[in-house]
Amino acid sequence: MTGESFFAHHSHDEAEQAAPASQEEQRPGTIPADLIPYLEEADRVDEEDFDNESADSEPDERDLALEALALNSMLLGPDPSILAELEGDYSQWGEDWEEELAERRAEDAHREALTDAAHSARMEARVEEIYQEIIARVPEHQVQPTLDRVKETLDILGDPQNSYPSVHITGTNGKTSTTRMIDALLAASGVRTGRFTSPHLVDVRERITIEQESISAEEFVRTWDDIAPYIEMVDRAHAETDGTRLSFFEVFTVMAFAAFADHPVDAAVVEVGMGGRWDATNVIDAGVSVIMPIAIDHEKWLGSTIREIAEEKAGIIKPGQIVIVARQEEEALRVIEERAASVDAIVRLEGRDFEVLDRQLGVGGQMITVRTPAAVYEDVFVPLFGSYQANNAAAAIAAVEAFMGGRALDARLVEAGMLAATSPGRLQVVRHSPTIIVDAAHNPAGAHTLGESISEAFDFERIVGVYSGMGDKDIEGVLGEVEPYLDSLVVTQMPGVRAKPAEEIAEIARDVFGEDRVEVHEDILEAIAAAVNLGEAGDESAPATGVVVFGSVLLAGEVLRLMGIRP
Incomplete structure (x- = not known):
């Protein structure tokens, strides 16, 4: 009860x-x-x-x-059959609800945007902190003849670089563009790729890309947090034995390999930083290596002759791999073939095993036909200027063929891959009327190619150059190569302790161009404005005037940054 x-x-x-x-x-x-x-x-x-x-x-x-x-x-509009079941007047629900819903959505979107912006700002600030910490190490251009530190660090991490196949690229000129083309071709074929290049133009995260996108700030920070304790461990060990620690470039190499394994990627496309034999990237056992044209550069670290430099770069050739070799000077080719023969590597040589059969200029680029060991690829559009980019494309296609086992590639995928290829800071048009071009040419061979490419691809009546260079470069040689193509030159001052003072460059420039063809404006934007004024001072209309900024990857990157252009 x-x-x-x-x-x-x-x-x-x-x-x-x-x-x-x-x-x-x-x-x-x-x-x-x-x-x-x-x-x-x-x-x-x-x-x-x-x-x-x-x-x-x-x-x-x-x-x-x-x-x-x-x-x-109300999300889809008021339903009369539902409203009829309710007591009371709900006749205004449709109109009021839509307005209220829109307001709420706008408020939510605003709050979400603010939250995302705050998070992004924190992550970017942390990326900058990490970058400043790493950049305090030995500079990347100072190659040390050892791979021990990198190997030891990667060994502790479980050798992430061995968890995916790789393509390894070296050379003096064209290696970055070719690396990006290989990456684009593999991606078009459905391969998830990681790409490692250097140096960066604007953002340090450009160096490490995953599936064609710069590594995110979150991934950058997470990767650093994962590897930092082990880098510190190796640093401490070497401080006690030889007084060294991992260099700037060695740390970034470890970061790239770790990030690729963590993603994970199906393949890595890895550009050498400098040289080859003692470069930090040379710890990978790539199935395919690519050697682009070798020229005199970085003499202080690689040697002062073509043979010495070729010996360093041929050091990436591994036993049994396929080596794609671009056109080389005879002495460089001899060194490469000797190295390949000593380790039973197979050489695929431009002009013998692969080549550009035809090339036609087009709007925004060029149409090429390429022969490789497996096929002939006709009418492939390359959205880049310069005959050298056609040669780079041929090497890239040959490399991807080799990576895929030597079989012919689907022509449609080749077209799609090359169409997606980009090469920031290499003959890059950043403005029209007048046309302003940015190029990273920094040695005589690159400057010669730059002059020829501008003459071929652009119909300028007047061309003015804007130049700055590193103190260890052959400035006279660079200016001598471009002088026939330029009406005048504006010398500027790029940032960095390695940059040669503008007035010292101007003295060399006056010897090459003559006193009346050289001006000095240390501020980069002022220098570009002065070049535009010089170009438009004649009788020619603005569209017939061109300004080309060249001399360094650092200068190219600074111009892109100042103009608000992301690579």
Whole structure:
């Protein structure tokens, strides 16, 4: 009986106040028999009331459910069949709800945008902190003749570089463009790629790309946090033995290989930083290596002759691999073939095993036909200027063929891959009317190619150069190569401790160009403005005027940054 225990407690107190009763008639703690019918009736009434209350509440709950359903229906517009079930006037719900929903969505989007912006700012700030920490190490251009530190660090990490196949690229000129083309071709074939190049133009994260995108700030920070303890461990060990620690470039190499394994990627396309034999990237066991044209550059670290430099770059050739070799000077080719023969590597030589059969200039680039060991690829559009980019494309196609086992590639995928290829800072048009071009040419061979390419690809009546260079470069040789193509030259000052002072460059420039063809404007934007004015000073219209900024990857990157252009 409902409520029995509750009433049992109070019946004992009531019994003490009531008339005495015999023990047989009433025991302590029990309900008097004469009260039981009344209590049962009370329980029955309570249950009926409860049932009535539940019944009364059902319409309220039903209406609430219908209202919720109606509100949800407003996302697609009010449903009359639902509104008809509700009591009250809901005729204005459609209009009001749409307006309220739009306002709420706008508020939510605004809050989300602010949250994302704050997070991005924190991540970018952390990336900069990490970069400043790494850049304090030995500079990347100072190659040290050892791979021990990199090998030891990667060994502790479980050798991530061995978890995917690689293509390894070296050379003096064209290696970055070719690396990017190989990456684009593999991606078009459905391969998830990681790409490692150097140096960067604007953002340090450009060096490491995963599936054609710069590594995100979050991934950059996470990768650093993962490897930093092990880098510190190797640093401490070497501080006790030889007094060294991992260099700037060695750290970034480890970061790239770790990030690729963590993603993970199907293949890595890895550009050598400098040289080859002692470059930090030379810890990979690539199935395919690519050697682009070799010329005099970085003499202080690689040697002063073609043979010495070729010996360093041929150091990436591994036993049994396929080596794609671009056109080389005879001495460089001899060194490469000797190295390949000594380790039983197979050489695929431009002009013998692969070549550009035909090349036609077009709007925004060129149309090429390429012969490789496996096929002839006709009418492939390359959205880049310069005959050297056609040669780079041929080497890239040959390399991807070799990577894919030597079989012919799907022509449609080759077309798609080359169409997606980019080469920031290499004959890059950053403005029209007048046309402003940015190029990273920094040695005589690159400057010669730059001059020829501008003459071929652009119909300028007047060309003005803007130049700055590193102190260790052959500045006279570079300027001598471009002088026949330029009407005048503006010398500027790029940032960095390695940059040669503008006035010292101007002295060399006056010897090459003559006093009346050289101006000096240390501020880069002022130098570009001065070059534009010089170009437009003649009778020719603005479209016939060209300004080319050249001399260094650093200068090219600084111009892109100042103009707000992301590579």
